[in-house]
Amino acid sequence: MTHWLTAPILIPMLGGILQTFMGYAPISLRRTLGIATTALILASSLVLLALADDGSYRIYAFGNWQPPFGIVLVLDRLAALMLVMTSVLALCCHMFSIGGADEGNRQFHTLFLFQLMGLNIAFLTGDLFNLFVAFEVLLIASYGLLMHGGGTVRTVPGLHYVVLNLIGSSIFLISVGMIYSVTGTLNMADLAVKIPQVTGDNLNIVKAGGMMLLVVFALKAALLPLCFWLPKAYAKATAPVAALFAVMTKVGVYAIIRVYLLVFGNDAGELANLGMDWLFPLALATLAIGVIGALGADNLKSLVAWQVIISVGTLLAPVALGSAASLSAALFYLLSTTWTVAGLFLVAELVAHQRGSARDRIITAPRMRNRKLLGVLFMMGAVAAAGLPPLSGFFGKVLILKSVEPGPQMAWLWSVLLIGSFLTVIAYSRAGSIVFWRTVDGHLEQPEPVKGKVTTAAGTLIALTVVIVALAGPINRYTDATAQQLLDTGAYTEILQTSMVGEDD
Known part of the structure; x- marks a missing residue:
């Protein structure tokens, strides 16, 4: 049992607690502590990635209470990948925030770190109830972050976000209660063993609980028709918060992958592949509605927010297919789209600060300062998001297209994905040409100078689209594994029996 598994949880927890008591400390001190804490999270995540790369499972039982009764953390390749992806994103967002976005709320860094703690618990937990707890931790922090900066423009979208997620949390609690009432456990490895043994009337109870759980995860992932809360909420949030929230929908995607491959996978008897017949068409519909929203966006942040929905549909379609090739392709695309979308949120904020009263609206305005730098960053992000060569989004989508077996699903996926990508190119081309090239005579109010920290943070996330291409071979081998x-799933359930007899992996 390695104590390293607790590091991505304990580091942000302790850092957040310390930040709570430093609300009146100099902001420079709070910023230094926040960045140092996030950097330590990244370092610990890289250690766990190295540990997970050998293909074995590692567990940590709190208080040495063994599963299925104790609280356990489980590390595998998927958990390690999600931890590294999130910590890299968090470090860039935190760097951007110290350029001034963290001002106006003494507890910004506290909320930021508690958000990371909730995310990391979600990725490491081996228990459905603790997944619920993780969702509540990250959601409570996200409520405060979403309202950071104040103003009525954030109130209504924030209220919608809070109400919908509270409803989702209630359904989550009811669904796990239904499953527990039949199986007597919420440990995921234990559920994978006991679900195939459920029969009779109990089968319908578990099936209803499983479908309700899928609705909750679909809400978190922003799957159609539970996605319309997202564009306004994300577009109105401050830039580093919106960029960090790029990973929030991926938590829903992660939960679907983890629970519905393990607990309701091919070995689940009569409940095998529960809900997957619905997931594929809904994913394609989500992709389509995201493209329509992007075409109609009137500002850059809304355009990027709709890109989040496009990416959710693109991710869940191959996940619903459930093959090794499609899952690997989805994970490759997951890494690319999360960092790209986050980078575009930050670039949109930089553009807004250079265009005076026009902000990030897709309208003509006097020529901005630093147009070449911001134009290049936006173009690279747009190329990656739309899936054009030679950046990482192209390789992710090619892998998804190649992973589909010939048949009706292949026809639907190829058609929707290719047409959607073409229309996404049009949406970004329209926005970029108007914002960067269709200028009018006149003078802007004196724009804020572009600060090195914020430009570095945004540029790093955009540059990662090139890094992913350079490391495409190793990354693809990792996602295949x-x-x-x-x-x-048999290997996952073995860790339960091994732990119960007191052995250590």
Whole structure:
């Protein structure tokens, strides 16, 4: 049992607690502590990635209470990948925030770190109830972050976000209660063993609980028709918060992958592949509605927010297919789209600060300062988001297209994804040409100078689209191995029996 598994949870927890008591400390001190804490989270995540790369599972039982009764953390390749992806994103967002976005709320860094703690618990937990707890931790922090900066423009979208997620949390609690009433456990490895043994009337109870759980995860992932809260909420949030929230929908995607491959996978008897017949068409519809929203966006942040919905549809379609190739492709695309979308949120904020009263609206305005730098960053992000060569989004979408077996699903996925990508190119081309090139005579109010920290943070996330291409071979090998590990559910359940007899992995 390695104590390293607790590091991504304990580091932000302790850092957040310390920040709570430093609300009146100099902001420079709070910023230094916040960045240092986030950097330590990244370092610990890289250690766990190295540990997970050998293909074995590692567990940590709090208080040495063994599963299925104790609280356990489980590390595998998927959890390690999500931790590294999130910590890299968090470090860039935190760097951007110290450029001034963290001002006006003494507890910004506290909320930021508690958000990371909730995310990391979600990725590491081996228990459905603790997944619920993780969702509540990250959601409570996200409520404060969403309202950071104040103003009535954030109140209504924030209220919608809070109400919908409270409803989702209630359904989550009811669904796990239904499953527990039949199986007597919420440990995911234990559920994978006991779900196939459920029969009779109990089968309908578990099926209803499983479908309700899928609705909750679909809400978190912003799957159609539960996605319309997202564009306004994300577009109105401050830039580093919106960029960090790029990973929030991926938590829903992660939960679907983890629970519905393990607990309701091919070995779940009569409940095998529960809900997957619905997931594929809904994913394609989500992709389509995201493209329509992007075409109609009137500002850059809304355009990027709709891109989040496009990415959710693009991710869940191959996940619903459930093959090793499609899962690997989805994970490759997951890494690319999360960092790209986050980078575009930050670039949109930089553009807004250079265009005076026009802000990030897609309208003509006097020429901005630093147009070349911001134009290049936006173009690279747009190329990656739309899936054009030679950046990472192209390789992710090619892998998704190649992963589909010939048949009706292939026809639907290829058609929707290719047409959607073409229309996404049009949406970004329209926005970029108007904002960067269709200028009018006149003078802007004196714009704020572009600060080195914020430009570096935004540029780093955009540059990662190139890094992913350079490391495409190793990353693809890792995602292939991750997909194989996910589909080998027997290996996951073995850690339960091993732990119960007192052995240590």
